[in-house]
Amino acid sequence: MYLAIALPVFIVVAAPLSGLSVYHQPDSTKLEVKFDANGVVIRQFRGPFATLNRHFLNFLDYSPMPVLVKRIYETAGPKDGYRVLVDRLWPRGIKKESAKIDTWLKDVAPSTKLRQWFHKDRTQWAEFQKKYKQELKDNPAWEELQDLAKQHKTLTLLYSAKDEERNHALILEKMLGA
Numbered sequence: 001m002y003l004a005i006a007l008p009v010f011i012v013v014a015a016p017l018s019g020l021s022v023y024h025q026p027d028s029t030k031l032e033v034k035f036d037a038n039g040v041v042i043r044q045f046r047g048p049f050a051t052l053n054r055h056f057l058n059f060l061d062y063s064p065m066p067v068l069v070k071r072i073y074e075t076a077g078p079k080d081g082y083r084v085l086v087d088r089l090w091p092r093g094i095k096k097e098s099a100k101i102d103t104w105l106k107d108v109a110p111s112t113k114l115r116q117w118f119h120k121d122r123t124q125w126a127e128f129q130k131k132y133k134q135e136l137k138d139n140p141a142w143e144e145l146q147d148l149a150k151q152h153k154t155l156t157l158l159y160s161a162k163d164e165e166r167n168h169a170l171i172l173e174k175m176l177g178a
């Protein structure tokens with residue numbers, strides 16, 4: 001993800017989440033913002049405009065909330081944070097006692113009708129995304145997932161689909177990050 005903002009006093013240079021630089025135009029006072037591996041902001045303020053820059057970043061409030069996506073068959077790790085199963089059906093071969101999930105949100109998954117439609121023709125990925133997002137609009141489970149994302153420092157969305165590049169958990173991740 002990249003961020004680029006231009007204001008009369010500051011220029012924020014587009015940079016990946018590994019860092020962000022803010023420059024004061026008249027004297028090129030530099031402010032660096034770094035993110036560690038967990039997405040936690042490490043701020044370094046330098047120069048005569050450090051206080052002003054600090055207020056600018058607080059206003060901006062740019063601290064990403066990590067949302068991870070994993071297959072439920074992968075081993076649970078300490079960086080997973082709060083683990084949410086987002087499938088409508090319980091995954092095959094996984095015992096509920098050993099699943100290591102914190103919440104199972106069945107209703108945030110695509111409807112059975114939509115899921116079956118997509119399984120018949122996987123080339124319809126773009127259309128599936130549109131229909132799924134439409135389903136989520138008035139879905140209380142989507143609101144619950146958003147609340148969980150706000151409450152927890154790290155949220156891991158668990159799914160069982162074999163396709164790791166085209167599944168509903170990736171859509172949820174993208175929507176939560178937006």
